[in-house]
Structure formats: structure tokens, C-alpha cells
Amino acid sequence: MTVALLEIRELRKSYGEELVLRNISLSLAEHQVKVLIGASGSGKSTLLRCINLLEEIDDGQIVLDSQDITAEGVNPDGVRSKIGSVFQSFNLFPHLSVLENITLAPRYVHGVERHVAEEQARELLLRFGLAEKANQYPDLLSGGQQQRVAILRAVITKPKVLLLDEVTSALDPILIAEVLSLITELKNEGMTMMIATHEMGFAKQVADQVLFLHEGSICEVGSPIELLENPQTEKCREFLDALRHAGRL
Amino acid sequence: MSYSPSALRLQREAARHRASRHSTLIAVGSTLIIGIVLTIGITGAPGFQRVRESFFNIHYASSAFPHVLSGLWLNLRVMIIAEFFVLIFGLLIALARTSKSPVLFPVRLIATAYTDFFRGLPLLLVLFLVGFGIPGLQISWIPNSAVILGTVSLILTYSAYVAEVIRAGIEAVNPAQRMAARALGLTQTQAQRHVVLPQALRKVTPPLLNDLVSLQKDSGLISVLGAIDAIRAAGIETAQSFNFTPYLVAGALFVLLTVPLTRFTDWLTRRQDRARVQQGRW
Numbered sequence: 001m002t003v004a005l006l007e008i009r010e011l012r013k014s015y016g017e018e019l020v021l022r023n024i025s026l027s028l029a030e031h032q033v034k035v036l037i038g039a040s041g042s043g044k045s046t047l048l049r050c051i052n053l054l055e056e057i058d059d060g061q062i063v064l065d066s067q068d069i070t071a072e073g074v075n076p077d078g079v080r081s082k083i084g085s086v087f088q089s090f091n092l093f094p095h096l097s098v099l100e101n102i103t104l105a106p107r108y109v110h111g112v113e114r115h116v117a118e119e120q121a122r123e124l125l126l127r128f129g130l131a132e133k134a135n136q137y138p139d140l141l142s143g144g145q146q147q148r149v150a151i152l153r154a155v156i157t158k159p160k161v162l163l164l165d166e167v168t169s170a171l172d173p174i175l176i177a178e179v180l181s182l183i184t185e186l187k188n189e190g191m192t193m194m195i196a197t198h199e200m201g202f203a204k205q206v207a208d209q210v211l212f213l214h215e216g217s218i219c220e221v222g223s224p225i226e227l228l229e230n231p232q233t234e235k236c237r238e239f240l241d242a243l244r245h246a247g248r249l
Numbered sequence: 250m251s252y253s254p255s256a257l258r259l260q261r262e263a264a265r266h267r268a269s270r271h272s273t274l275i276a277v278g279s280t281l282i283i284g285i286v287l288t289i290g291i292t293g294a295p296g297f298q299r300v301r302e303s304f305f306n307i308h309y310a311s312s313a314f315p316h317v318l319s320g321l322w323l324n325l326r327v328m329i330i331a332e333f334f335v336l337i338f339g340l341l342i343a344l345a346r347t348s349k350s351p352v353l354f355p356v357r358l359i360a361t362a363y364t365d366f367f368r369g370l371p372l373l374l375v376l377f378l379v380g381f382g383i384p385g386l387q388i389s390w391i392p393n394s395a396v397i398l399g400t401v402s403l404i405l406t407y408s409a410y411v412a413e414v415i416r417a418g419i420e421a422v423n424p425a426q427r428m429a430a431r432a433l434g435l436t437q438t439q440a441q442r443h444v445v446l447p448q449a450l451r452k453v454t455p456p457l458l459n460d461l462v463s464l465q466k467d468s469g470l471i472s473v474l475g476a477i478d479a480i481r482a483a484g485i486e487t488a489q490s491f492n493f494t495p496y497l498v499a500g501a502l503f504v505l506l507t508v509p510l511t512r513f514t515d516w517l518t519r520r521q522d523r524a525r526v527q528q529g530r531w
Contacts, residue, residue, distance in 0.1 A: 052432055081434030091429035095447045104443060109434040153433070 003066070005030045005192055006051070006161055011060035013043075013050055020046045021216045024060070028161065028194060033187050035203040035224070036196040038213035039239060044196035047213070048163045051194065052083045065160055081109045084154030084162040088169045090146045092138035092153070098125070099134045102153045110157055117156075124152045128182055144175030148182050155186065162186065164195040168202075180205075200240075200249045204228055212236045306494045313486040313495035320482030321502050327396065327478070328468045328506075331403040332461055338404065339411030344441070346412065347419045360412070367409035372467055375402045380474035399471030407464045414456050418449035451521055458514040462507045469503065479503070 004027035013021040021043045028034055036044040049055040051062060053069065053076040062070045069079045092101050099121055106117040125131045128148060138146055147167055154162060164183065168176040180202050187193065187206050197203055203210055204224040212220040212227060212235070220227060220236045228249075231237045243249040254262075291297065345353060345360040367375070379402045384393035392398070422445050430440035450457075472481035479502060483495035 054428060054432060077431075077434050077436050080432055083432075085429075085432040087425070087429065087432075089425060091425050093426065093430070093444050093448075095451060104430075105433040105435065108439050108443065157434075 004028060004063075005032075005065060006194075007061075007063040008047075008051070009061040009063070011047070011050060011062065012058045013046060013055060014058055019216055021050070021057075023217055026211065026218065028192060030192055031190045032208050033191075033193045033195065033206050035207035035210045036194065036213055037198070037200070037203060037210060037239070038219075039242075042213040043216040044213055045165050048085070048165050048194060048196055051161075052080055052085050052163060054085075077109070081105070081157065082160045084157070084159035086147070086150050086154050086162070086164045086167050088166040090138070090143070090150045090170075092146055092150055094138050097135050097137055098130070098141070098149050101138065101149060102156055105153070105157050120156060121152070124156060128152065128185075142175060143171045144178040147171065147175075147179050151179070151182055151186075155191065161192045161194065164193060164197070166196050166198065168197065168199055198243075198248065200228055200243060212239065214239070302492075304493050304497055306492055309486070309490055309492045309494040310498050313483060313498055316482045316486060317479050317495055317499050317502065320477055320479035321499070321506070323396065323476065323478045324465075324468045324503075325506070327400050327403070327471060328465045331400050331407065331464060331468065334404045335407040335411050335461075335464065338408035339415055342408060342412035343415035343419060346416050350437075364409045364412055367406050368413065370406070372402065372406045372470060373473065375406050376470060376473055378402075379405070380471075395474035395476040396471065399468075399474050399476055403464060403468060403471070407460060407467075410460050410463075411457065414453050414460060415449065417456075418453035419445060421452050422448045454517055454521075455514055458510060458517075462510050465507050465510070466503050469499070 006028040008024055008026050011021055011024040012019070024043075024047060026034070036047065038044055046055060050057050051064075057070055060070070061068055064079065064082065067079075068074070092098075093104070096104065099118060102121040102124070103112075103114070103117040106112040106120065107114055112120075122131065122134060125134055130145065130148060130152070133141060133145060133149070138149065141149065147170075151164075151167070167183075168179050171179065176199065180199065183193075183195070183202075184206055193206075195203075195206070207224045210222060210224050210227045211218050212231070212233070214235045220231060220233045222232075227236065228240065231240055240249060294300075342360045342364065345356045346364070348357065376399060380395060380398045383391060383398060426444055426448065427440050430444040431437075435443065469478060469480040472478050472484070475481070477485075479499040480496070483499040486495035487493055
């Protein structure tokens with residue numbers, strides 16, 4: 001049995017009175033891709049935000065690369081430097097060019113020299129068809145380009161795990177395809193990922209395993225085919241039916 | 250295939266041309282009318298000759314000019330030194346006020362009290378308190394030069410204004426920006442330095458420079474402490490001739506001094522927008 005790269009044990013998180021995550025346990029092996037699905041408010045984003053320590057957890061444990069990152073005294077900056085995060089709203093830095101956005105973390109967090117970081121960034125941009133955007137500012141790019149830049153910004157430091165939080169929710173279908181093909185390519189290169197998404201087709205395509213979250217707990221787990229085509233729980237069936245009605249499946 | 254403009258396009262262009270000529274005519278007409286009304290209204294006033302004599306006298310203007318100008322040199326030095334320190338202190342106070350570190354709690358408290366106090370206190374009172382109060386303490390190592398104490402007063406007051414402007418800028422940066430920076434592994438300080446502050450300062454460049462322009466003209470207030478600046482020099486001339494023209498000369502010079510900064514602000518704002526924002530007709 002392989003040792004899990006990321007292991008979550010009995011995680012519990014609430015915002016005041018409201019319990020958003022209850023008793024979440026899961027483990028993610030190296031090179032594995034897990035996709036979180038579920039209605040808005042089911043806790044997908046919160047779970048991802050707990051992993052990169054943007055949220056403080058109430059109970060349980062998160063172990064990354066054999067380090068308990070939820071232990072007292074752990075430096076969150078050090079943990080985050082090993083995790084890549086991409087958000088629904090891109091959050092590129094508007095005052096920095098594409099190249100500067102991508103090289104910020106290598107230069108200031110990982111101590112890579114400027115010209116080395118820029119060379120790596122240009123290489124990445126070239127590989128993903130964004131070479132001519134290197135010196136542009138984010139506001140002049142399309143949403144799909146912005147999100148692809150945001151993904152490259154997250155992977156340039158070779159994170160142990162990449163967290164993608166509904167990264168296509170703000171995009172139209174053509175732009176979604178651009179972004180998804182980039183993520184598929186990363187999977188083929190062996191990137192370990194946790195993905196929250198509403199794109200079921202994409203889930204089917206990249207997931208090694210799909211987790212259905214309902215009201216803060218993992219309600220059903222399975223291979224993409226199993227879970228999406230033959231859900232076992234009532235809740236999961238309802239969720240997929242709703243998506244089908246909305247024409248999203 | 251070669252393109253020839255459609256009749257529709259030609260028609261639209263002709264209409265736009267007519268509309269713009271129409272606007273020009275209206276602008277010229279209204280300017281003329283307002284100009285005439287103002288000229289008649291002012292020159293026709295019963296005291297116009299007297300006012301012209303005592304405020305717009307070429308003879309007194311030229312004789313006062315060199316004295317006022319050498320006074321202005323003092324204002325110029327005072328404003329540049331004050332601006333330098335105001336920007337540094339303003340930034341430090343704003344950073345202290347927006348920090349969340351528990352260690353800095355007392356600093357935050359002092360910074361808040363400081364801005365509350367000096368934004369509320371009239372500059373003239375600060376000048377009196379610092380300019381006359383501090384020498385009264387008779388502490389040997391504190392200089393009692395009117396220029397130095399006047400500059401200190403300007404710095405005290407304007408640092409409070411500028412700190413509030415910068416703080417507003419920091420708070421106007423979308424919190425998701427800081428979050429994204431932290432998610433990349435940047436420390437609190439690095440996120441502030443590389444992500445939040447640059448955006449904050451860009452947002453507040455116009456109001457910031459507005460405060461600097463205001464500081465420039467308020468440098469004339471150090472004359473109340475007896476420093477021979479442009480305004481005091483004009484006052485000395487006026488006291489000899491009982492003609493107010495020297496004050497007008499000083500006023501004109503102050504305006505001239507602030508114009509470059511104002512134009513610089515406009516230019517800076519335009520340049521920032523051009524590279525980063527979609528252009529269009531809106």
C-alpha cells in the first residue's frame with residue numbers, strides 16, 4: 001500500500017453555529033486526482049480552504065507529506081508553499097504583468113533568482129500557448145487566459161498537491177474547454193490534485209475518484225463511472241437528477 | 250475586394266460632423282457671453298479703479314517680485330522636505346493602523362490617537378503650539394528656528410491626512426488579493442509589500458497628490474512664526490507701500506508652483522490606466 005500524500009482525519013469545521021464540515025476523512029495518494037462534487041454550500045470549497053490553511057479547523061487532523069499541518073506551531077507559509085491553489089475568481093494581481101504574477105512566488109517564497117524564475121515561467125507559458133501574453137496585464141486577458149495563468153502561477157513552484165476550487169465557474173463553455181485541457185495535461189504529467197467542480201463531464205475525464213459531498217459530509221465515494229452513472233445514495237441521485245434537469249450533465 | 254463605405258456610414262459620419270460643429274459653436278457662444286457679462290460686471294463696479302490700484306499695480310508688482318521670489322525659495326525647500334517626511338510617516342502610520350499583529354496593538358492605538366488628534370487640530374494652532382510652545386520649554390538641543398519648527402508642524406499635520414488616505418487605499422484592495430498572495434506562500438509582510446501596497450498606492454495617487462498640493466500652499470502659513478517666506482516677504486512689501494499687489498504676486502507664484510504637481514497627477518493616472526485597462530468609447 002502506498003503512503004498517502006495527503007490525509008485528512010475526522011475533520012470538523014463550523015462557522016459559528018453552522019457546522020459546514022463534519023467528520024471528513026479521506027486520503028490522497030501521490031499522482032491521484034480526486035474530484036469533489038456537491039451542491040453549493042455542501043462544503044467543497046471550505047474543505048479545500050482548510051487544506052491550504054486559509055481556514056482554521058475545529059477538530060481533526062490534516063497530514064501533508066507526513067507532516068501534521070494542523071498541529072500547533074506549524075508555519076502556515078511553509079505549508080502553503082507546498083500547495084498550489086487556484087480560485088474561482090482567478091485573483092491574479094492586476095498591477096503585475098503575467099510574467100510577474102507567475103514569478104512572484106518562486107522569487108519571494110522559494111528564493112529562485114529572477115532570471116531563472118522568468119525563464120521557467122516563459123517555458124511554461126510557451127508550452128501552454130500563452131507565450132505572447134507574458135508582458136500583458138491580467139485585465140486585458142480573456143477569462144480563460146486569466147485562469148490558465150492563475151493555474152501556471154500555482155504550479156510553477158512544483159507543489160505537492162494542487163487544489164482547484166471551481167476554477168471554471170466564471171467562464172463560458174469555450175473558455176472552460178481551454179482551462180480543462182490544461183488541467184488534463186497536468187494530470188497526465190502526474191500532478192496530484194483535489195478539484196471541486198460542477199463540470200461532471202470533466203470529473204468523469206480526469207478523476208480517479210469522485211466524492212459526493214452533502215451538507216458537510218462525504219455522502220458517497222466511487223469511481224467516476226460508478227458514481228455518476230449509478231449513484232447508490234438517494235442524495236447523490238437527487239443531485240445528479242437536478243443537474244440533468246438543468247442540462248448540466 | 251475593395252471596400253467602399255455604405256451610404257449609411259457616410260450619412261452617419263455627416264451627422265456626427267454636424268453635431269460636433271454645432272457643439273463648438275455653442276461653446277464659443279456661451280464663453281463669449283459669460284466673458285462679456287463678467288467684464289462689464291467687474292469693471293463697472295463702483296470701486297473697480299480703487300481695487301485695481303491696490304491689488305493689480307504693475308509698479309509694485311515688479312518692485313516686490315525679487316523679494317517675494319527669494320521668499321518662495323524658502324517655501325520650496327520647506328515643502329520638499331515636508332513632503333518627503335509626510336510620505337514616509339503617513340505610510341508608516343497607515344501600515345500600523347491596518348496591521349493585525351497583536352504585538353503592534355499599542356502602536357495601533359497610538360497611531361489611531363495621532364490621526365484623530367492631528368486631523369482635527371487646525372494647522373494654525375499646531376504652528377502656534379509647536380512654534381512658540383516648544384522653544385518655551387527651553388530645552389537646549391531642540392532648535393528654535395521658525396523654519397524648522399514650522400516644517401515640523403506641517404509634517405505633524407499632513408502625516409495624519411496622508412496616513413488616512415493610504416489606509417483607505419489599503420482597505421480598498423480586494424481581500425481576495427491578499428488571500429491569493431498568502432495561498433502562494435507569501436508571508437503577511439511580503440503580501441503587503443508586493444501585492445496590497447502597490448495596488449493601494451495606485452488607487453490613492455490622486456487624493457495623495459491632492460494632499461501634497463494642499464501641503465505646498467500651506468507651507469505659506471509658516472510665515473506666522475516669523476519665517477521670511479514668500480507671504481511674509483509680500484507682507485513686508487505691503488507694509489511699506491500700503492499696496493496689496495505683492496500678496497497677489499505671491500499668490501500667483503504659489504499657483505504656478507502647484508500646477509506641475511497637478512498635471513503630473515493627471516499624467517500618472519492616465520498612464521496607469523492605459524496599460525492595464527480596456528480602452529473604449531465610454
